[in-house]
Amino acid sequence: xxxxxNKSPFQTRNLESCLRHALPGSAxxxxxxxxxxxxxxxxxxxxxxxxxxxxxxxxLGPDLEARGMEPSKVIDGIEVVDYGGFVDLTVEYGTVQSWx
Amino acid sequence: xxxxxxxxxxxxxxxxxxxxxxxxxxxxxxxxxxALEGLEVVLISAAFDQDVSLVFLDDGVYQLKxxxxxxxxxxxxxxxxxxxxxxxxxxKLYVEKESLEExxxxxxxxxxxxxVLTAEEIAKLMxxxxxxxxx
Numbered sequence: 001x002x003x004x005x006n007k008s009p010f011q012t013r014n015l016e017s018c019l020r021h022a023l024p025g026s027a028x029x030x031x032x033x034x035x036x037x038x039x040x041x042x043x044x045x046x047x048x049x050x051x052x053x054x055x056x057x058x059x060l061g062p063d064l065e066a067r068g069m070e071p072s073k074v075i076d077g078i079e080v081v082d083y084g085g086f087v088d089l090t091v092e093y094g095t096v097q098s099w100x
Numbered sequence: 101x102x103x104x105x106x107x108x109x110x111x112x113x114x115x116x117x118x119x120x121x122x123x124x125x126x127x128x129x130x131x132x133x134x135a136l137e138g139l140e141v142v143l144i145s146a147a148f149d150q151d152v153s154l155v156f157l158d159d160g161v162y163q164l165k166x167x168x169x170x171x172x173x174x175x176x177x178x179x180x181x182x183x184x185x186x187x188x189x190x191x192k193l194y195v196e197k198e199s200l201e202e203x204x205x206x207x208x209x210x211x212x213x214x215x216v217l218t219a220e221e222i223a224k225l226m227x228x229x230x231x232x233x234x235x
Contacts, residue, residue, distance in 0.1 A: 006131065007131070008128050008131065008159045008162075010158060010159050010202070010203075011127070011128075011158070011159055032130065032131040033128045033130070033131030033132070033159070036128065036159070036162070036203075039203075039204070040204065041203070041204025042202065042203060042204060043202060061172075062172035062173045063130075063173060065169045065170075065172055065173075066129075066130050066168060066169065066170040066172065066173045066175065066177075067128070067129065067130065067162060067165060067168060068165040068166055068167035068168040068169070068179070069165070070167070082172075
């Protein structure tokens with residue numbers, strides 16, 4: 001299963017809801033304002049790192065780039081993907097749950 | 101009446117009361133339309149010669165992040181517009197210290213010169229306003 005989160009972790013608790021429901025082996029893709037959760041140096045980084053022990057994390061590159069955020073500032077282990085990679089993930093993980 | 105008096109008097113006549121307007125920006129750019137719409141209203145307000153100040157707090161501080169490149173998401177990069185505000189005599193830009201720090205940012209990461217204030221200082225500033233508009 002692929003979970004997408006498109007809201008900033010500072011604005012909503014959608015990421016936390018998502019992580020409570022993401023089973024081991026599933027994946028989380030951070031898109032739009034959700035990409036801020038992929039960055040080092042936020043209060044959410046530890047929560048994400050902990051979740052990464054059981055769940056794969058991806059972040060959409062074009063949304064990082066739009067917001068002036070460099071891939072080098074992304075938490076180690078989170079894979080940056082492009083739109084093609086997004087499509088591949090939906091195929092690979094099957095069902096998509098959008099935490100809007 | 102304005103036609104016959106002309107000059108300086110007209111300005112006084114039209115000018116009226118100057119009110120203190122504060123625009124509070126609390127949303128990140130691109131994910132929602134709030135940031136862009138808020139900026140549009142700020143530019144409109146410039147036409148009315150009011151006492152305008154802008155505050156950026158919570159995710160609003162991300163609006164000012166340097167290095168935004170929006171080509172790949174096919175949206176307008178409006179971050180350069182903040183640099184043009186000075187030309188409209190809008191030069192009171194305040195950014196909340198706590199919001200910056202929480203996001204691992206400093207004033208050097210921003211596209212414009214701003215005054216960094218604590219939440220308490222911003223609260224006081226807010227209380228002095230005639231009108232507060234939130235985006």
